Amino acid sequence: MTTRALPSSPPASQGVDASGVHAFLDALDADPAIEPHSLMIMRHGRLVASGWWAPYTAERPHLLYSLSKSFTATAAGLAAAEGLLRLDDPVLSYFPELDADVTDPRSRAMLVRHVASMASGHDAETLDRARALDRDNLVRGFLRLPPDRDPGTVFAYNQPTTYTLAAIVQRVTGQSLTDYLRPRLFDPLGIGEAAWQRDRSGRELGFSGLHATTDAALRLGLLYLQGGVWEGERLLPEAWVAEATRTQIATASGPLTGSDWGQGYGLQFWMSRHGYRGDGAYGQFCLVLPEQDAVIATTAATVEMQKVLDLVWEHLLPAFRPGPLSGAEQADAALAERLAGLALPPAAGKPAPPERTEDWSAVVLTPDDSSPARLRGETSVEVAAGADGALLTLVEDGHRLELRLPRDGWSVAEEPVPTAVSGGWTDAGTLEAEVVFLETPHRLAVTCSLPERTFTAHWRTEPLTPLPLRAMGAPRRSA
Incomplete structure (x- = not known):
C-alpha cells in the first residue's frame, strides 16, 4: 500500500464533468474485448475519480508490462542527475569487458541516448535473436547483433534496448532498480510495495516485469506533469523531464501511422495524439495530459489498446472543462457510488452439480x-x-x-x-x-x-x- 493518500476532491470542483467519466465507464462495460481492472484520474493535483473492478483492489500490485520502461527511464534520469551516466556516452563504455566481442562499428557507435529512445539502428525487435546469441548475458547478445542502420536514424520497438539501459543503471549504481529507486522515487512519491522480475543473470528486466499499484503509475505521471517536482522538492531534473517527454525518434511508419503509436517516441515514453504516456501490454496506461493538467492511469486486460485510448479521447478528454462546475453535487456523488461498486461479472454456472x-x-x-x-x-x-x-x-x-x-x-x-x-x-x-x-x-x-x-x-x-x-x-x- 502507499504510505500516504493523494489529495482528493469532487470532480466538479476541478472542472471534471462526471457525465464524461460515466460515458467512459459505459463504453468499457459495453465492449466485450476490454476487461477493465482499474481507473484513476487526477486533475489540478487532486484525485477526482478512482475505482477498481472487483476482485481487483487498490492495494494489490499489478504487472505493468512495458509501463515498467517509464520507471526505468526515471531511474536513468536520476543516475544522470548524480553524474553516474550521460546520454551521449557510448553504450560500450559502460561494458568494457565486452570490448573485444563487439566489433561492428554501428554497435560500437551506439549511445545511451539511442537505447533510451529505441533508436539503436535495428529495424525490428531483437529479443529472440539477442538471446540466441547469448542466453546468459542479454547485453552481450544485443551488442553483438549488428544494427541494420546507423543508430539514431530508425525506430524499432526493441526490448534489449531498454534492458541495456537498465543494465547500465544497475551497473553504475551498484544496486537493483527497485533498491535504487526506493529512496529517490518510491518513498518520496509515497509509493509502497513494488517488485521487479529478474532474468537468469539476476538483473531486473527494466523493459517489463514491474509489479506496482495503479496509484504508483498515477504518481509517476504526476511527477512528470509537474516537471520533476513533488511537494515542492525537485526529484528529477527539469531538463530530463523535457528530454524524456519530447519526440526523440519518429514512429509514423507502416501500421503505426495515424495511431497513438505513430506520434513519436521519447525516452521510454510514447507521444500521444494528446500529451504523452507510458504504456504496457494489455492496457496498462499512464496518460499525462499537460494541456488539461491531468493524469489518467488504468490497468486492464485487452488486446484492443488503441480502442481504450480512443475511448479516453472520446469521453474523458471533453470532460475536462476550463473551470469548476456548479450544481454538480448529485452527479459527483452518483459517480463516486458507481466507482465504489465496480466489479467484473463472475463466470456462469450452478454451485452444485445438477444431478449426482x-x-x-x-x-x-x-x-x-x-x-x-x-x-x-x-x-x-x-x-x-x-x-x-x-x-x-x-x-x-x-x-x-x-x-x-x-x-x-x-x-x-x-x-x-x-x-x-x-x-x-x-x-x-x-x-x-x-x-x-x-x-x-x-x-x-x-x-x-x-x-x-x-x-x-x-x-x-x-x-x-x-x-x-x-x-x-x-x-x-x-x-
Whole structure:
C-alpha cells in the first residue's frame, strides 16, 4: 500500500464533468474485448475519480508490462542527475569487458541516448535473436547483433534496448532498480510495495516485469506533469523531464501511422495524439495530459489498446472543462457510488452439480489434446465436489493450486499466489471455472469434462512470459 493518500476532491470542483467519466465507464462495460481492472484520474493535483473492478483492489500490485520502461527511464534520469551516466556516452563504455566481442562499428557507435529512445539502428525487435546469441548475458547478445542502420536514424520497438539501459543503471549504481529507486522515487512519491522480475543473470528486466499499484503509475505521471517536482522538492531534473517527454525518434511508419503509436517516441515514453504516456501490454496506461493538467492511469486486460485510448479521447478528454462546475453535487456523488461498486461479472454456472454430486466427488482429469493452450509440464486437474460447491485443484509438475469455487461471486485466495475464482456446473458433465491471477492482467479459463475425464485450459490473454502458475504474481510471491 502507499504510505500516504493523494489529495482528493469532487470532480466538479476541478472542472471534471462526471457525465464524461460515466460515458467512459459505459463504453468499457459495453465492449466485450476490454476487461477493465482499474481507473484513476487526477486533475489540478487532486484525485477526482478512482475505482477498481472487483476482485481487483487498490492495494494489490499489478504487472505493468512495458509501463515498467517509464520507471526505468526515471531511474536513468536520476543516475544522470548524480553524474553516474550521460546520454551521449557510448553504450560500450559502460561494458568494457565486452570490448573485444563487439566489433561492428554501428554497435560500437551506439549511445545511451539511442537505447533510451529505441533508436539503436535495428529495424525490428531483437529479443529472440539477442538471446540466441547469448542466453546468459542479454547485453552481450544485443551488442553483438549488428544494427541494420546507423543508430539514431530508425525506430524499432526493441526490448534489449531498454534492458541495456537498465543494465547500465544497475551497473553504475551498484544496486537493483527497485533498491535504487526506493529512496529517490518510491518513498518520496509515497509509493509502497513494488517488485521487479529478474532474468537468469539476476538483473531486473527494466523493459517489463514491474509489479506496482495503479496509484504508483498515477504518481509517476504526476511527477512528470509537474516537471520533476513533488511537494515542492525537485526529484528529477527539469531538463530530463523535457528530454524524456519530447519526440526523440519518429514512429509514423507502416501500421503505426495515424495511431497513438505513430506520434513519436521519447525516452521510454510514447507521444500521444494528446500529451504523452507510458504504456504496457494489455492496457496498462499512464496518460499525462499537460494541456488539461491531468493524469489518467488504468490497468486492464485487452488486446484492443488503441480502442481504450480512443475511448479516453472520446469521453474523458471533453470532460475536462476550463473551470469548476456548479450544481454538480448529485452527479459527483452518483459517480463516486458507481466507482465504489465496480466489479467484473463472475463466470456462469450452478454451485452444485445438477444431478449426482457423488459422481464428481473425487475426479482426476488429464489434459485434452485439443486444449487451446497447454499448461507447463505434467498437468492434471482434481475435482472434489460437494453440496456447497467444489474444490478445483490444478496440478502442475507436482505443484498444487487449490481453488475453492464459491456459491456466487468470486472466491479470493492468497497462497501460493493471489487468485480469484468463479464458475460452476453448466451441465451434469461439465464444470467451468475462471481463474484470475490478481497481480497480473491474466485469467485462465478451465473446462472439466466428466464423461471424457479430461480438461481444457486457455488464457483469455496470453502471458508474454510463460511462467508456472505458482509464479503468476509479483516476485515476492513466487520466490
